[in-house]
Amino acid sequence: MSARTPTVCPYCAVGCGFYITRSGIEYMQDHPVNEGSLCPKGNAALDVLNHVDRLRYPMMRIGDGWIRVSWEEALDRLAEEMKRALREMGPKSIAFLGSAKCTNEENYLFQKIARLVGTNSIDNSARRCHSPTIVALRRMLGTPAMTNPITDLALSDCILLIGSNLAENHPVVARWILRARDRGAAVIVADPRVTPTAWLADLHLQLNPGTDIALINGMINVILREGLENRSFIKERTGGFEELDVSDYTPDRVSSITGLSAGDIVRAARLYAKSSASTIVYCMGITQHTCGTDNVTACANLALICGQIGRPGAGILPLRGQNNVQGACDMGALADFYPGWRSVDDSREIDELRRLWNAGALPVGRGLTADMMPDADLRFLYVMGEDIVNSDPTVSRRRGKLKRCFMVVQEIFMTDTAKLADLVLPAAAWAEKEGTFTSTERRVQWVSRAGEPPGEARPDIWILAEVAARLGFDFPSEPEEVLAEINQAVPAYRGISRRNAGARGGIIWPCPHPDHPGTPVLHAERFSTPDGRARISPVHHTPLERTSPEHPLILLTGRVVLHYNSGSMTMRSEGLVKREPEMHVDVNPDDAARFGVADGDTVVVETGWGRARARARVTPRQKRGTLFMPFHFPETNLIASELLDRNAMMPELKIAACRIGRAD
Amino acid sequence: MAKIYLNPERCIGCRSCEVACEREHGHPRISVGTVSDLAAVPLYCHQCDAAPCAAVCCTGSLRQDGDMVKFNPDLCTLCGLCLVACPFGAIELDSMVQRCDMCGNGTPVCVTTCPAEALVLGDVDVVTRSTRARAAAVLAARLR
Ligand code: SF4
Ligand code: SF4
Ligand code: SF4
Numbered sequence: 021m022s023a024r025t026p027t028v029c030p031y032c033a034v035g036c037g038f039y040i041t042r043s044g045i046e047y048m049q050d051h052p053v054n055e056g057s058l059c060p061k062g063n064a065a066l067d068v069l070n071h072v073d074r075l076r077y078p079m080m081r082i083g084d085g086w087i088r089v090s091w092e093e094a095l096d097r098l099a100e101e102m103k104r105a106l107r108e109m110g111p112k113s114i115a116f117l118g119s120a121k122c123t124n125e126e127n128y129l130f131q132k133i134a135r136l137v138g139t140n141s142i143d144n145s146a147r148r149c150h151s152p153t154i155v156a157l158r159r160m161l162g163t164p165a166m167t168n169p170i171t172d173l174a175l176s177d178c179i180l181l182i183g184s185n186l187a188e189n190h191p192v193v194a195r196w197i198l199r200a201r202d203r204g205a206a207v208i209v210a211d212p213r214v215t216p217t218a219w220l221a222d223l224h225l226q227l228n229p230g231t232d233i234a235l236i237n238g239m240i241n242v243i244l245r246e247g248l249e250n251r252s253f254i255k256e257r258t259g260g261f262e263e264l265d266v267s268d269y270t271p272d273r274v275s276s277i278t279g280l281s282a283g284d285i286v287r288a289a290r291l292y293a294k295s296s297a298s299t300i301v302y303c304m305g306i307t308q309h310t311c312g313t314d315n316v317t318a319c320a321n322l323a324l325i326c327g328q329i330g331r332p333g334a335g336i337l338p339l340r341g342q343n344n345v346q347g348a349c350d351m352g353a354l355a356d357f358y359p360g361w362r363s364v365d366d367s368r369e370i371d372e373l374r375r376l377w378n379a380g381a382l383p384v385g386r387g388l389t390a391d392m393m394p395d396a397d398l399r400f401l402y403v404m405g406e407d408i409v410n411s412d413p414t415v416s417r418r419r420g421k422l423k424r425c426f427m428v429v430q431e432i433f434m435t436d437t438a439k440l441a442d443l444v445l446p447a448a449a450w451a452e453k454e455g456t457f458t459s460t461e462r463r464v465q466w467v468s469r470a471g472e473p474p475g476e477a478r479p480d481i482w483i484l485a486e487v488a489a490r491l492g493f494d495f496p497s498e499p500e501e502v503l504a505e506i507n508q509a510v511p512a513y514r515g516i517s518r519r520n521a522g523a524r525g526g527i528i529w530p531c532p533h534p535d536h537p538g539t540p541v542l543h544a545e546r547f548s549t550p551d552g553r554a555r556i557s558p559v560h561h562t563p564l565e566r567t568s569p570e571h572p573l574i575l576l577t578g579r580v581v582l583h584y585n586s587g588s589m590t591m592r593s594e595g596l597v598k599r600e601p602e603m604h605v606d607v608n609p610d611d612a613a614r615f616g617v618a619d620g621d622t623v624v625v626e627t628g629w630g631r632a633r634a635r636a637r638v639t640p641r642q643k644r645g646t647l648f649m650p651f652h653f654p655e656t657n658l659i660a661s662e663l664l665d666r667n668a669m670m671p672e673l674k675i676a677a678c679r680i681g682r683a684d
Numbered sequence: 685m686a687k688i689y690l691n692p693e694r695c696i697g698c699r700s701c702e703v704a705c706e707r708e709h710g711h712p713r714i715s716v717g718t719v720s721d722l723a724a725v726p727l728y729c730h731q732c733d734a735a736p737c738a739a740v741c742c743t744g745s746l747r748q749d750g751d752m753v754k755f756n757p758d759l760c761t762l763c764g765l766c767l768v769a770c771p772f773g774a775i776e777l778d779s780m781v782q783r784c785d786m787c788g789n790g791t792p793v794c795v796t797t798c799p800a801e802a803l804v805l806g807d808v809d810v811v812t813r814s815t816r817a818r819a820a821a822v823l824a825a826r827l828r
C-alpha cells in the first residue's frame with residue numbers, strides 16, 4: 021500500500037476528498053470541490069476507524085444477551101430465517117433498509133436481493149431527507165438530482181438559499197457562495213432562524229415556519245406583474261404555464277402569511293428574476309414538511325418561469341444529506357424505484373432488469389417505506405448501515421413492534437437499532453473497502469482501501485454476496501464486477517468505471533459511454549422528461565394551524581456543525597463531542613421570559629408525540645414563537661411529528677407544535 | 685514573511701480550524717468565539733511584530749525571530765506570564781505552553797482546512813490588495 025491513500029469524506033454529501041496517511045489526514049489541495057479544505061467532521065473522520073466500540077465479530081441474540089458466532093453460523097442463520105419467512109408468510113413479510121452510507125455497489129446488490137426474493141419493501145434514509153425532491157423534480161424536470169455542480173455556485177449572480185443551513189450542514193458549499201459574493205452576487209437566505217448561513221445573506225427573509233410556498237408564489241406574483249418572466253424559455257422549454265395562477269399571492273397578502281415585509285418580497289423577486297444567472301439551493305427545510313413535495317414544486321416553478329436553469333450558474337440545487345444518498349437512490353434502494361429511476365409501477369421498464377437479472381418475475385408496485393415497517397407485521401427485517409431507531413420518529417416510538425420480527429443489523433457500531441437485532445453483522449467502514457460513492461452533485465468517486473477492518477468485520481459487499489449465495493443467487497463480490505453490472509442497469513452510469521471514477525474528483529453522471537467526460541450541468545438543451553419539456557405545476561399554500569393554547573410554540577429541528585445525523589459516528593469523536601456535548605434547545609428571550617425559562621435551565625419540551633429534556637440556550641437568534649433542537653440526540657426523535665407528506669411518504673420532521681417548561 | 689490573516693466577514697463559525705489544529709497538536713491553539721450569536725471570531729496568535737508574550741518572557745523561551753515569535757520549550761519555566769500578556773488570549777497551558785507554531789510546512793493546517801477561506805496566509809500587502817480587489821468587484825457589480 022502506498023504511503024497515502026486518496027479517499028472521500030464519509031459524512032455529508034459534499035464529497036470532499038483527502039488522503040489517509042500512516043499518521044492521519046493529509047489535505048487534498050487539488051480536489052475540485054473542497055480544494056484541500058474540510059469541515060470539522062471531515063477532520064474527525066478517522067476517529068471512527070479504529071474506535072474501541074467497533075463491532076469485531078458476528079453476534080447472535082440469546083435471550084437478553086449476545087453470543088459470538090462464526091460468519092458461517094451467522095450467515096446460515098440469516099438465510100434460514102429469511103427463507104422461513106418467505107415460505108411461511110411470503111415476500112410481503114420481509115423488508116430491507118439500505119444505507120446512504122454504503123457504496124453504490126453494496127446498495128445495488130442489497131436491493132437486488134430484495135427484488136429477487138420478491139419484494140419492493142426496500143428503502144433508505146433518503147426517505148427522510150429528499151423523497152419530495154425525488155417525486156417533484158422527477159415529474160417536473162425528468163431527473164431528481166442537483167442540476168448543477170457545487171462549484172457552479174461561484175458563477176451565480178443571485179443565490180436563493182431556502183430551508184438550508186449549509187454553513188453548518190455542508191460547510192464546504194459556503195466556500196463557493198463566498199466566491200460568488202466576491203464577484204458581487206446577491207445572496208438571499210429564507211429561514212426562520214438566524215443561522216451562520218444567514219450571516220452570508222444580503223437579504224435574510226426570516227419567514228414564519230411552513231410558509232415557503234406563499235413566499236415563492238408571492239415572488240412569482242411580483243415577477244409576472246412586472247413582466248420579469250422569461251417568455252421565450254416558458255414557450256420553448258416548458259408546459260403548464262397557463263395553469264399557474266398566483267394572482268392571490270400579492271405582496272401584501274404574502275406579507276401577512278409569512279410575516280415578511282412586502283418590500284422584501286418584491287426585492288427578492290427582482291433580484292432573482294433579473295440576475296443573469298440565479299441558483300436556488302434548498303435542503304430539508306423545504307422537504308421535511310407535510311407539503312414537502314409542493315414546496316419543491318414551488319421552487320422549481322420559480323426557476324422555470326424565469327428560465328434560471330440549464331446554464332452555468334443557473335439551476336436548482338437540492339443539497340443531499342449523506343455521502344451516498346444520491347447513489348443509494350440511483351441504485352434503486354427505494355420502495356418506489358428500481359435501479360436507474362425505473363418506476364416500480366412501470367412493468368415495461370422493469371422488464372429490462374428482469375432480463376439482465378435472469379429473473380422469472382419482479383415485484384410491481386410500491387413496497388413498504390421505513391415509516392410503515394413497524395406496523396406491517398413483518399417476519400424478517402434486514403438493516404444495512406442505518407440507525408433507524410435514532411433517525412425515524414415512527415420507528416423510534418414503535419421499536420417494540422420491530423422486535424417481533426427476526427432482525428438483522430449490519431453495522432460498524434452497536435447502535436440503538438443494532439441493540440434490537442437478533443443478529444448483528446460487523447461491517448467494514450468506508451476506508452476499509454472499495455467502491456463508488458455518489459455525492460450530492462452526482463459526482464461518482466471511487467474510494468480505495470486504506471486499511472483493514474477490525475477483527476472479523478467484513479466489507480458489506482462480501483457479506484451480501486455470501487447471503488445471496490445461500491439464497492441460491494450467484495452475485496459478483498468484487499466492486500469492479502458489480503460496477504460493470506450497474507453499467508447495464510443504470511443508464512446514467514453506463515460509462516462509469518474504476519478508471520474514471522478513480523481519477524481525481526471522479527466523474528459526474530450522466531456518463532453514457534467510457535470516454536464521455538460526464539455531464540456537470542443538466543437540462544442544457546432539453547429536459548429529461550419524455551417530451552423534453554419541463555412541467556410547471558401550480559401549488560398552493562395551505563395554512564397550517566399547528567399551534568394551540570396547549571402547544572403554543574413551534575419546534576424546529578435541524579443539525580449543528582459538529583455532529584452528524586443520529587450521531588452514531590460523531591458521538592464517538594472526542595474532538596466533536598466535547599465541543600457539542602449535550603442536547604440543547606434554543607429559546608427566544610421573550611419566550612423564555614413568558615414561560616419562566618432561564619439560560620442554562622434544564623427544561624422539558626413536549627409535543628403531541630412525546631416529551632424530551634434539554635438544556636435551554638436563550639438567544640435572540642431564535643425567532644419568537646419557535647424553539648430549535650438539533651436531531652443528533654435521541655430525544656428529538658421522540659418528540660418529532662409523525663404526519664406524512666403523502667406524495668413522498670416524507671415525515672414532517674421539521675416542525676411540531678410544542679410547549680416548554682422548566683424540568684422541576 | 686507571510687502571516688495568518690483573518691477575514692472575519694467570511695468566517696462561518698464552523699470550528700474546523702480548531703478541530704484541525706487539535707488533530708495536529710493534541711491541543712487547539714486557535715479558538716473560535718461567537719459574538720452575540722451573530723459573528724464568529726477565531727482567536728489565534730498573530731505573530732505580533734512587537735510581541736507582548738516575548739516581552740514578558742524572562743527566560744528567553746519566547747523570542748522574536750524575524751517575522752515570527754519562536755518558542756523554545758527547554759527554557760520555559762511555565763510561569764504563565766505570556767498567557768496573560770497575549771492580547772488575544774492565544775496562549776494556553778496544557779502541560780506545556782500551547783501556542784501557534786505556524787505548522788503545516790508552508791501552509792498551516794487551519795488555513796488549508798478553512799472551508800470559507802476566512803483564514804489566509806500571506807504578506808500583509810498581498811492580503812490587503814486582494815481584499816481591495818474583492819471590494820472593488822462587489823462595488824462594480826452593484827453599480828452595473
Ligand atoms: S463538508 Fe461534508 S464532505 Fe466535506 S468534510 Fe464536511 S462532512 Fe465531509
Ligand atoms: S498555524 Fe498551526 S499551530 Fe497555528 S493556529 Fe493554525 S493550526 Fe494551530
Ligand atoms: S475554519 Fe474558517 S470558517 Fe470555520 S471557524 Fe475557523 S476561520 Fe471560521
